[in-house]
Amino acid sequence: MRSFLFVFILLFSIEGTAQKLVKVKLNENISLRLPKSFTPMTEEDKQQRYESVRLPIALYTDPDRMVDFGVNRSYSRWQEGDLKILQDFYEATILELYDKVKFLDKGVKTINDHDYVIFEFESAVYSENEFQRKIAKYSYLMYGLEGGTTYLFNFTCELRLSSQWKSTAHAIMDSVKLK
16 A cells, blocks of 8 residues: 555656746736746857747746747737638648657637637657757647737647646646737
């Protein structure tokens, strides 16, 4: 009985590692809750790890730099009624970006009175030579439309860490408030 209790506690602590979330206001239109341990990425981190023509609204990482959360925006002609088309477009894009994709969830979800297209998935990019390694990730992406702007909320971690972070990713996304 003691060994069962020990295994139960061990599994619960691994699966249910709850992160304390704190409210963060990114700008006048966006607020959400992030793990207290997350900090904004340094300029060096941004340059090394992300390539983008547009500067993101925010990029955060955990103390070990293994788990990232970011918010980007693009000005587009998507309208609120275009969510299904947007979903199809970005699903095709995701499938093209990776060698292997396993969707855990996808669709339209209402959060805080706003509709978002969500993609929760595991991905892999295989090595092309002996100098590279396979990259396996867990990602939760959420696209929101507001006033001619597409907002992308992106949570990513190495696949081996996903069981520790999946519930936190959901809690972050469920806290997003877009005005």
